[in-house]
Amino acid sequence: MKRSMAVNHTFAPGSMEFAKAQEDLQAEASCPICLEYFKSPVTLPCGHNFCLSCIRSSWKGQEKSFPCPSCQLNCPERKFSSNLQLGNLTRIAKLFPTGRRKRRLQGKLMCKKHKEAMAFFCQKDLEVLCRRCCSTSHQHHRIWPIQKAARLHRKQLACSMELYKDRMERVKKVLAMQTRRPLELKRKVERRRKDINFEFEQHRLFVKNQHEMLLKQLQEEEIVNSAKLSESLAKTSEYASSVRILLKEVEKICVQSEMELLTNLKSVYDRYKGLKSPEDFSFTFEDCGNWLPPQYSGLNPIIKSFQTDVILDPETAHCRLRISEDGKSVQYGCMQKYPPLASRFYLCPAVLGSKAYHSGRQYWEVDVKDKRDWIVGVCKQSLPRRKRDQKQQLLKQDGIWAIGWHFKSNYIALGSKRIYLLPKVTPTKIGVFLDIEMGEISFYNLDDGSLLHSYNVVHFNEALLPYFYVGTDSKPLKICTVTDSE
Numbered sequence: 001m002k003r004s005m006a007v008n009h010t011f012a013p014g015s016m017e018f019a020k021a022q023e024d025l026q027a028e029a030s031c032p033i034c035l036e037y038f039k040s041p042v043t044l045p046c047g048h049n050f051c052l053s054c055i056r057s058s059w060k061g062q063e064k065s066f067p068c069p070s071c072q073l074n075c076p077e078r079k080f081s082s083n084l085q086l087g088n089l090t091r092i093a094k095l096f097p098t099g100r101r102k103r104r105l106q107g108k109l110m111c112k113k114h115k116e117a118m119a120f121f122c123q124k125d126l127e128v129l130c131r132r133c134c135s136t137s138h139q140h141h142r143i144w145p146i147q148k149a150a151r152l153h154r155k156q157l158a159c160s161m162e163l164y165k166d167r168m169e170r171v172k173k174v175l176a177m178q179t180r181r182p183l184e185l186k187r188k189v190e191r192r193r194k195d196i197n198f199e200f201e202q203h204r205l206f207v208k209n210q211h212e213m214l215l216k217q218l219q220e221e222e223i224v225n226s227a228k229l230s231e232s233l234a235k236t237s238e239y240a241s242s243v244r245i246l247l248k249e250v251e252k253i254c255v256q257s258e259m260e261l262l263t264n265l266k267s268v269y270d271r272y273k274g275l276k277s278p279e280d281f282s283f284t285f286e287d288c289g290n291w292l293p294p295q296y297s298g299l300n301p302i303i304k305s306f307q308t309d310v311i312l313d314p315e316t317a318h319c320r321l322r323i324s325e326d327g328k329s330v331q332y333g334c335m336q337k338y339p340p341l342a343s344r345f346y347l348c349p350a351v352l353g354s355k356a357y358h359s360g361r362q363y364w365e366v367d368v369k370d371k372r373d374w375i376v377g378v379c380k381q382s383l384p385r386r387k388r389d390q391k392q393q394l395l396k397q398d399g400i401w402a403i404g405w406h407f408k409s410n411y412i413a414l415g416s417k418r419i420y421l422l423p424k425v426t427p428t429k430i431g432v433f434l435d436i437e438m439g440e441i442s443f444y445n446l447d448d449g450s451l452l453h454s455y456n457v458v459h460f461n462e463a464l465l466p467y468f469y470v471g472t473d474s475k476p477l478k479i480c481t482v483t484d485s486e
Contacts, residue, residue: 022096029086029093032070032145033058033131035117037094041086046073049086058131069120069131070145109259118259121149126266128259150258153265157254160272164247167277171240174280178233182226189222191438225284235278246271284456302433306363310466310479313354314338316385318345321470327354330468331476345385353466356381362434364466365446367478368405369428373471376430377402378441378464401441401455402467403430427452429480436460 031038033054040052048070050058059066059078066075109118111130120129123142134143144152196214246268253261253268311327319338323330332349345351357378366376380399405427430452431444442454470477 029090317351356463365480372407375404375469379467
């Protein structure tokens, strides 16, 4: 008895539960097409209910396909059945006050073209549609009820928010790095200025005019690079601001009503696609070391101050390369019984030095006398070891900075470039100078003391190893000991 009284009290007229039940009843008794109470309700095979006149109007002009307006399931041969029980339910619903139902219908967005309630959403065009829009210009598109579409896009927007939050963190890191770049630029410029002054002080009378010109060029490069850094910083800041504003708008739209969310959805997605992260700017300097005659290249101070003893690493050697006991010589020949290691070159006859360099300055010399084919230089520690022809990949962003020689042509090969030797001097000994602090790698022809080529990398993001491509001729490639050049 008590339980019955409690139930009656809960659903007493005027209670919140009674109002909610009344509103649910009226919603169930409303056609999803015309949004009015059902008139001669019919049920499709998929289970959705419509007014008889509404479903006939929806299928007007259709010959082969008769999709359900709610779920788009095809109903062959226009099959549907009368729903007398729903008709009775509708008559009961009409007995209740219609205030709540009218307020709910007034909140529906109406199609300006067809003057019908917009209850569907086109997944292709990202547009809210009415029933007649679905059967005209969007006939073959994927059409969903707004409730289902809203649930889907809320989830997608939530994922997009997480993505752009992560992107915002990366932008903050880029901004912090860009903020430090001007100081790094000034430090490198000052260091470069000191190196230039040191070299030219020794030959001041001979190269006075050249000295002034180079310092002026360096100053101009500093101005240009500073301007580009400022521009890059401004672009990155602007991008960060755009992402921040977009995140706020997305957070705002996600708490809006379903209709407002879907109405503004296309413009939000378009702005997503339009956001492009600015490229990071890295400053560079023009090469100036080879402007001076060979005798003023500054090679002697390099040899005396930075010479290092390079030893070959047998764990990286190709299976046909034989390395001497002291690790200073290598030549191509018969198969060696090397253990299979991930660090070994399998397709390219090459070998690396045993010591990796993370900082400082190093200089070593390589004897290439009588070699028909060779490449010497440095590479990243992460260089792939299974490429078929490392020689063809030279300087193609594979982490190698080197020069090479081929006996058929009298030139130094630099990837796609060719540096012809004038006068024609076949190099027999190469000097390699690695300056990690300044981001430079220089190669010298020790037969005449000339600078063959310099790379200005600016920044190495990992450790470097000496790199030696031996070729397939039997002549040895030798690394000179420290005493050989003294």
